[in-house]
Amino acid sequence: MCFICDRIEMIKNGSNPYFVKELDTGYVVIGDNQHFYGYTLFLYKNHSKTELFQLEIPERSKFLEEMSVVAEAVSKAFGAEKMNYELLGNGEAHLHWHLFPRRKGDIENYGNNGAGPVWWYPMEKMYSDSNKPSDKELSKMKNLLLNELEKLI
């Protein structure tokens, strides 16, 4: 089973502390590390397909539409200057969107003089234990995001 399928199993049995909301095509979860404050993922519900183009068009449209709504809620909840939307699948092929709120200076001077994708920020800094939210911070973030999502859905 893949890492994302494991996390979805945890949502289903009520043991995933990062879970925010279930939509028709996927699950909204807060990211484990929060260097990019508000980093959220939207996990497709199953592992049956691994490319967007493999989804039937109505399902694909719904998945994209829901991802856009989640991105808007993330932007409003956490005050993004710009949103980044990424569906990569190199680590785990399970369809999942990385939704990053971006702010000036958030990759310091890495990348092109501080401009560029989150992945140009050093992995050890991005995934440092020091930027994992405490239980209290996580609870606050989930409430902020859920509140914005419910205004949009």
Ligand SMILES: [Zn+2]
């Ligand atoms: Zn999976």
